[in-house]
Amino acid sequence: MNVPIDITEVVLKTERLILRPWRLSDLEDFYDYAKVKGVGEMAGWKPHESIKESREILEMFANDKKTFAVVYNGKAIGSVGIEEYSEDKFPEFSELKCREIGYVLSKDHWGKGLMPEAILEVIRYLFEEVGLDLIVCGHFIWNTQSDRVQEKCGFRHYGFSKYETRINTIEDSEDKILTREMWEQKSGGCN
Numbered sequence: 490m491n492v493p494i495d496i497t498e499v500v501l502k503t504e505r506l507i508l509r510p511w512r513l514s515d516l517e518d519f520y521d522y523a524k525v526k527g528v529g530e531m532a533g534w535k536p537h538e539s540i541k542e543s544r545e546i547l548e549m550f551a552n553d554k555k556t557f558a559v560v561y562n563g564k565a566i567g568s569v570g571i572e573e574y575s576e577d578k579f580p581e582f583s584e585l586k587c588r589e590i591g592y593v594l595s596k597d598h599w600g601k602g603l604m605p606e607a608i609l610e611v612i613r614y615l616f617e618e619v620g621l622d623l624i625v626c627g628h629f630i631w632n633t634q635s636d637r638v639q640e641k642c643g644f645r646h647y648g649f650s651k652y653e654t655r656i657n658t659i660e661d662s663e664d665k666i667l668t669r670e671m672w673e674q675k676s677g678g679c680n
Contacts, residue, residue: 491573492586492621494555501557501610508557508569508607511550515558518565519543522595531632532593533654559594559607567594567604569611574625578650585622588615592638599634605641612642616669624667627652629660639665643675 501508511519520543522528524536537543550556550568559567574582574589590611594604615621626644628635629652644665652662 490583490586491576491588492619494571494588494619496557496571497554499557499614501614503606503610505561506603506607506610507560508610509560510554511547511556511558511565511568513544513547513551515565516540516544516547519547519558522566522593522597525596528593528596530656531629531635532591533629533652533656533658533660535656557607557611559592559603561598561603566598567607568592569607571611571615579625582623582625586620587623587625588619588621589625589627590615591626592635604638608638608642612667612672616672622669625664626667627662627664629662631660636663643667643671645671 496510499510517540520537520540523543523546524538526536529536537546555572556568556570558565559569569590569592572589572591574587576583579587590608592604592608612624615624624644625647626639627650628639644667647664647666650662650664652660654660
């Protein structure tokens with residue numbers, strides 16, 4: 490079952506990052522990476538066409554209270570959303586406390602290990618502080634970068650599915666899971 494999430498007062502810190510709720514003052518940073526071709530498509534959305542579009546989404550992030558800004562050297566460079574997983578798609582998880590995570594990172598910061606660092610801290614928060622039993626995460630089959638992030642963070646293959654994107658495409662996706670037990674055995678560390 491999906492458990493309620495509210496990150497309004499939550500600030501997480503890693504060696505290099507701060508994960509915190511989005512602020513309207515992050516608008517320029519958000520638009521800077523969300524308008525770049527190749528970033529949003531990795532998660533199924535089109536590049537932002539205007540700062541107005543970014544503002545609307547930023548306000549949605551603030552209202553929904555479930556998306557962290559990933560801040561590096563004082564600049565918001567990505568996000569990690571704690572989404573509701575599909576209870577219809579995964580009825581076998583109905584007795585477990587679950588959520589799904591999704592993420593995006595500025596193209597300027599790909600390949601630096603920042604997203605696994607952010608995801609591992611969100612995983613720790615979800616298991617230790619929220620008390621989840623299981624986290625779902627997926628990626629489009631062709632998105633090998635997201636596949637690698639999930640692998641580094643301990644997610645394991647669960648199945649394949651079709652995913653309808655916000656840009657009206659249907660993508661072949663791999664669904665992965667991470668249970669609290671798997672995470673505890675891994676000791677929360679990346680490879």
